[in-house]
Amino acid sequence: MVPLSWYLMLSAVLFIIGTAGVLLRRNILIILMSIELILNSVNINLVAFSYFLQDLRGQIFSVFVITIAAAEVAIALGILIALVRNKAALNVDEIQTMKG
Amino acid sequence: MTEQIFFFIFAALAVGSAIAVVSLRNPVHSVISLMVCFLQMAALFVLLRSPFIAVVQVFVYVGAVLVLFLFVIMMLDIHKASMERFVSGGQLGVIGLLVVLVIEMVLIVSKSKLAGISVASVTHLDGSVREIGEALFTKYILPFEVVSFILLVALLGAIVMGRKEVK
Numbered sequence: 001m002v003p004l005s006w007y008l009m010l011s012a013v014l015f016i017i018g019t020a021g022v023l024l025r026r027n028i029l030i031i032l033m034s035i036e037l038i039l040n041s042v043n044i045n046l047v048a049f050s051y052f053l054q055d056l057r058g059q060i061f062s063v064f065v066i067t068i069a070a071a072e073v074a075i076a077l078g079i080l081i082a083l084v085r086n087k088a089a090l091n092v093d094e095i096q097t098m099k100g
Numbered sequence: 101m102t103e104q105i106f107f108f109i110f111a112a113l114a115v116g117s118a119i120a121v122v123s124l125r126n127p128v129h130s131v132i133s134l135m136v137c138f139l140q141m142a143a144l145f146v147l148l149r150s151p152f153i154a155v156v157q158v159f160v161y162v163g164a165v166l167v168l169f170l171f172v173i174m175m176l177d178i179h180k181a182s183m184e185r186f187v188s189g190g191q192l193g194v195i196g197l198l199v200v201l202v203i204e205m206v207l208i209v210s211k212s213k214l215a216g217i218s219v220a221s222v223t224h225l226d227g228s229v230r231e232i233g234e235a236l237f238t239k240y241i242l243p244f245e246v247v248s249f250i251l252l253v254a255l256l257g258a259i260v261m262g263r264k265e266v267k
Contacts, residue, residue, distance in 0.1 A: 002107045004216075015205070017118045063236070066156055073165050081261070
């Protein structure tokens with residue numbers, strides 16, 4: 001049988017890879033994909049705990065996480081399309097209209 | 101034992117394709133790697149006896165989200181963006197932050213009492229869709245409705261933002 005700590009390690013590794021993608025890359029599409037990766041690594045954690053503790057709440061939560069991630073991607077890509085239509089920039093360093 | 105071999109195969113493929121997602125230059129290649137990664141995660145969900153989550157993962161992520169990504173990449177000009185360097189200079193702070201994160205994660209996972217669990221103690225969940233459906237429509241009906249409302253808002257928002265300005 002696979003112990004719980006292996007799943008936790010895998011999910012931590014994927015989380016760190018996703019964080020590295022968000023922090024190191026400057027392409028806005030890659031940043032969005034890394035956010036998806038982070039959300040999915042959290043899902044692995046939730047489902048693993050749900051199985052090992054035999055508690056359904058983990059699976060219910062991961063269904064909600066998947067739904068919210070889909071909504072977030074739809075909105076983010078909508079914003080991206082509107083942004084590129086006004087200003088042809090895919091690099092997050094060039095987008096500074098809000099002085100952020 | 102067989103389960104451990106399959107876990108290693110899926111985990112290695114997932115980590116490898118995740119590294120490919122953040123390191124490849126061409127966004128289309130990144131999307132394809134992300135697809136491989138999500139399929140491996142669906143396989144891991146099957147190993148965790150949650151077939152419903154695995155199917156939802158394949159439908160929603162591979163079927164909808166990644167196709168949406170490909171569609172947006174098709175509408176954009178990726179040639180300029182794909183010429184970017186992976187690590188531009190002056191990011192030592194970021195790398196230090198990542199090292200701290202790695203140490204923190206290793207400490208949390210190794211020191212946790214829960215991480216020692218190797219088999220599920222009791223198995224009263226059978227991983228069927230019926231259980232999840234009953235829980236979603238009885239105990240978790242309010243979050244379920246809220247999520248459906250959020251989806252409606254996201255749909256409207258995407259339509260409004262994707263539309264051309266009418267003057």
